Amino acid sequence: xxxxxxxxxxxxxxxxxxxxxxxxxxxxxAVNENEDSKKLFDEFREVQMELQLKQxxxxxMLDSDIERAQQTAQSVEEDENIKQLMEAEQKLSMLIQDxxxxxxxxxxxxxxxxx
Amino acid sequence: xxxxxxxxxxxxxxxxxxxxxxxxxxxxxAVNENEDSKKLFDEFREVQMELQLKQxxxxxMLDSDIERAQQTAQSVEEDENIKQLMEAEQKLSMLIQDxxxxxxxxxxxxxxxxx
Numbered sequence: 001x002x003x004x005x006x007x008x009x010x011x012x013x014x015x016x017x018x019x020x021x022x023x024x025x026x027x028x029x030a031v032n033e034n035e036d037s038k039k040l041f042d043e044f045r046e047v048q049m050e051l052q053l054k055q056x057x058x059x060x061m062l063d064s065d066i067e068r069a070q071q072t073a074q075s076v077e078e079d080e081n082i083k084q085l086m087e088a089e090q091k092l093s094m095l096i097q098d099x100x101x102x103x104x105x106x107x108x109x110x111x112x113x114x115x
Numbered sequence: 116x117x118x119x120x121x122x123x124x125x126x127x128x129x130x131x132x133x134x135x136x137x138x139x140x141x142x143x144x145a146v147n148e149n150e151d152s153k154k155l156f157d158e159f160r161e162v163q164m165e166l167q168l169k170q171x172x173x174x175x176m177l178d179s180d181i182e183r184a185q186q187t188a189q190s191v192e193e194d195e196n197i198k199q200l201m202e203a204e205q206k207l208s209m210l211i212q213d214x215x216x217x218x219x220x221x222x223x224x225x226x227x228x229x230x
Contacts, residue, residue: 007129008217011122016221018119102123106131
């Protein structure tokens with residue numbers, strides 16, 4: 001019988017060798033090796049997390065919060081390194097969604113047949 | 116180069132042949148083929164969905180809601196078919212979590228190294 005863990009490891013290795021993952025790896029490196037990009041990216045993530053937290057806690061958004069979020073989002077848009085990284089993240093995330101859809105087919109089918 | 120989709124299909128096939136999936140399949144069949152179990156299982160899911168919806172909409176839980184939920188939960192506990200199905204669901208869900216952890220290793224590692 002085929003072992004599921006062996007197959008999961010084989011898929012892990014294929015994913016690691018995929019164009020999508022290699023692109024993410026190289027753009028991630030580019031951002032981390034560029035001081036300006038790295039600083040901006042860290043700030044962007046920080047602002048996003050702060051706003052998410054505020055939203056979750058039901059706190060009011062100040063005009064200054066919104067302005068800061070818009071400013072960092074725009075700076076990120078203008079940074080070629082970060083832009084490429086975010087595109088690579090999105091492509092990999094779409095690939096993973098596709099793979100999950102493939103893997104989950106048996107379960108989906110089971111529950112559909114008996115509905 | 117190894118194709119990720121081929122590997123995902125191989126994993127899908129291994130999952131379909133796994134003891135965990137076969138158990139789920141057979142207990143699901145047992146519940147659906149037994150009129151009492153089927154009726155009870157449908158009711159249990161209906162009650163759970165209703166209560167979830169109420170919670171999401173911020174509606175108040177009535178004593179009668181809670182009582183009905185407790186009653187169906189207890190009946191489900193006493194139905195050997197459903198009990199086995201729910202145990203099988205849990206085992207498969209744990210297996211899938213494990214597999215996901217394996218597959219996602221490259222991405223987890225990438226983001227950890229650069230933190």
